[in-house]
Amino acid sequence: MTIQTPPDPTAAELAEHLPAAIVRFLREADPQHKANAHDLLSAFAIDATVVDDDGRTYTGHDEIHRWRSAEGSEYTYTVQITHVEALDDTRYVVTTRLEGDFPGGVVDVIYRFALADDLIQRLEIAP
Template sequence: MTIQTPPDPSAADLAKHLPQAITKYLRESDPQHKANAHDLLAAFATNATVVDDGKTYTGHDEIHRWRENEASQYTYTVELSHVEKLDDDRYVVTTHLEGDFPGGVVDLLYRFTLADDLITMLEIAP
């Protein structure tokens, strides 16, 4: 089921359709937000897996190192552009990034899988 989005929806309008764990992840991973590693990890199950840029990170320690590296590597802005609920436990979130990374502009898909109100799997891909 696609969540219909009005023209020029605000991030708040789109985010209100998301479970708390996903909203928390998006807020804590936004480079404009003063990230708190504890709050970010609280969105994930302890044995969660993240797949990003062809690499897999499992568990809080690896996910924390991944986010610390990602957050310090480039400067960029993030705009939430689309939300899709696949079923009660799976969501796809599209974001638009602009910054000083190679290419400078990219739309990313974040595929979230949840269990017990926590992220158990996050796959990030263009």
């Protein structure tokens, strides 16, 4: 089911369509938000796995924290959510557009979330 995504959706609009863990991840991953490692990690199951856009895999809170701490820290960019889709009750796809001072300047990023017990169990990120 595709969820109609308004331009520049607010956190409240996202919360209507996405589970809290995904909203928390998206908020904490936004460079305009002052990231809080505890809040970010609270979105993930203890044994969660993240596969980043370079194909590297990070498992567990310690590795996910190190990944997020290093990810994108050398660039300045903005994030706009452009598409949200619920595949079923536990799988969601969120597409964002990043614009900034990184090579190429603009990229669409696809986040594929799999949830278990209302937490992110697996996140796959692809350009």
